[in-house]
Amino acid sequence: MMNPFHFKGLVLLLWLLPDFTGSYFSNVAPRGIASQVSTHVHGGNASRAIDGNSNPDFLAGSCTHTAITGENLKLLLPALYKITSVSITTRIRNPERLNNAEIFIGNSTENNGINNPSCAVITSIPSGATQTFQCGAMIGRLVRISLNRPNGILTLCEVEVYGEPVPPSPSFSAVVSGRGIVVVEKKLCWSDALFYCRDFYWDLLSIRSKEEQKEVEEVLRTASFPLNQHVWMGLRRSLMDSIWFWMSGASVNYSYWKTHSPLQISSPCGGVDTRDPFHWTDLPCGDHLYFICLTDVQEEVKRVSFYSSTRP
Incomplete structure (x- = not known):
């Protein structure tokens, strides 16, 4: 029984x-x-x-x-x-x-x-x-x-x-020129940061104007966690020449480089200083940094494809 x-x-x-x-x-x-x-x-x-x-x-x-x-x-x-x-x-x-x-x-x-x-x-x-x-x-x-x-x-x-x-890492949210962004509290190399943004949000940040640059600066000043000297953005240089572009597909009509001549820039990955004067700068792609993601879908532009041998 x-x-x-x-x-x-x-x-x-x-x-x-x-x-x-x-x-x-x-x-x-x-x-x-x-x-x-x-x-x-x-x-x-x-x-x-x-x-x-x-x-x-x-x-x-x-x-x-x-x-x-x-x-x-x-x-x-x-x-x-x-x-x-x-x-x-x-x-x-x-x-x-x-x-x-x-x-x-x-x-x-x-x-x-x-x-x-x-x-x-x-x-x-x-x-x-x-x-x-x-x-x-x-x-x-x-x-x-x-x-x-x-x-x-x-x-x-x-x-x-x-x-x-799938829960993402902690982040600090803000709005820049009507676009949602997050500063992600997770240190990754540039390519992993790109994939992370595309998996959880939309893409790495693009800055299209002086007004957006100023708004991003304010976000970096008020981030809810301490930042290192630089954070990743969606800046990428063609490996064949000195042409820089945004991975999000946004047009490059504005720049704010730390150096006066982008021709002198050596690394193909770009970030932004987190302190005054908040210049853009090239950085070793393997550096592990915090990064900024766009959260809103940008259907009006075509994102740049990116492939990695370490990504299935």
């Missing part, structure tokens, strides 16, 4: 297991930004995928619909998440249009995110139904649903992304 106390313990253990539909975690999709290459002439904006309304009737006004030239939907989350599952609700009509679509999760924006790892292939979902795909705690900020065929139409009624944020 089974010990009743053991039996109760077994029941309690099963009750504490996660809900494998993903509801053990919160749905983070509504906090993101949804986009698609094109929208059908009769409507079906990408934002409908994360509006919290899973009504499967397109006429109810809560389903997406691309034109024939747009066969993917992207969801950019506000930060880096450990994603356990993705749930998708199909339309009542034409649910087969989602057949064999694939879900990608990661941080790369190259090729609109199709280079990221795959979570699952959507073989088929019944008409108007919701199906959950387990992603095994994949880490990423960009979720892409893509048809594996040309000239397809991607249409669905809700995308739910379940997971939890």
Whole structure:
């Protein structure tokens, strides 16, 4: 005869297991930004995928619909998440249009995110139904649903992304010319600082004007933790010549170098002094420094790609 106390313990253990539909975690999709290459002439904006309304009737006004030239939907989350599952609700009509679509999760924006790892292939979902795909705690900020065929139409009624944020290091937040920034209290080399900003936020800081320079100086004066002599920014020099650029893709229309001639600068990585006169300066790329990240997505510019042999 089974010990009743053991039996109760077994029941309690099963009750504490996660809900494998993903509801053990919160749905983070509504906090993101949804986009698609094109929208059908009769409507079906990408934002409908994360509006919290899973009504499967397109006429109810809560389903997406691309034109024939747009066969993917992207969801950019506000930060880096450990994603356990993705749930998708199909339309009542034409649910087969989602057949064999694939879900990608990661941080790369190259090729609109199709280079990221795959979570699952959507073989088929019944008409108007919701199906959950387990992603095994994949880490990423960009979720892409893509048809594996040309000239397809991607249409669905809700995308739910379940997971939890990957906590970044402590930071000091501020706003510079309407752009959110953070000074990160973590010492990294330049390339690791770049990847960190792109994983958790958007990119390393770019300074586009004298006004922004002055605002950054004030941020450095009032940082909530002691700073070393320099912090990293998104300044990078081409290895083939003396041309400097911003990794965020911003135009270089303003400069505030410590040296009068950038031609004399030797290291390809740039930072900024944390004390008066707050000049920009080149620094050994391997130096471990605090750094400044842009937190807001800058969709109007194309970020500069950067590769590292130490980065998978």
